[in-house]
Amino acid sequence: MMERADDLGLSLSLSSPLAPRTHHVAMLLHAPERRFLEMPLLPAKRVSAVSADEERSGQRGGGSDDEDGGCGMDGSRKKLRLSKDQSAVLEDSFREHPTLNPRQKAALAQQLGLRSRQVEVWFQNRRARTKLKQTEVDCEFLKRCCETLTEENRRLQKEVQELRALKLVSPHQYMHMSPPTTLTMCPSCERVSNNNNNNNNFTGDRRNVVDGAICHRPIAVRPQ
DNA sequence: AGCTGCCCACTGTTTACATCA
């Protein structure tokens, strides 16, 4: 029963102060990935489950059992389940600042009726979850990049083969052909562009245009 | 150099839910 990340609906907002510090790949994400990252916060299934449990147990919201560390009379630790409201407040707070200073922590703990330690642990776990989900997103994105590049490579190999064959068969016609698809890699930003639309790599203007931005050290790659 | 507090990674326990016989 592997739940997909988007089913879980965890928010991994790139606007989070956590994101730029820890995840470089996230900065490269295109629109679909962004949409995923901006999904709602709580897994709906879990929310309803907790609510049902709340109704059954009548516990929740107060952490009144926590000064003893949540242990029952027999010494067994009773697992705490945060209420929907507590979770919502914590999530809101997390979105504002993924790490807490001692004052914020104490205030939040008081507001929610929890121990500071519980708030601290919740934030630690929340950061870990965020990181895990982000890693999954990054992995998925890189996988798609790899597939795209593999496909592009295959296409270009084929094109090279065809051009070589053409060159052998009719060299004269080959000389008068328009330039084939050519990829140009910018050495500074390491991005690859298709210069079919701008042939300035092979004209007077030797600058390299990558997605509209002009880089200054052109490298032209042409089929042999 | 030792202390303290914080964070992270790892791990264990508990809980809820899905599936199947």
Next chain:
DNA sequence: TTTGATGTAAACAGTGGGCAG
């Protein structure tokens, strides 16, 4: 259809190491 066993994912929490003040 109901029920109990089982597997899995998620949430909460403890522990130890690293690091900065």
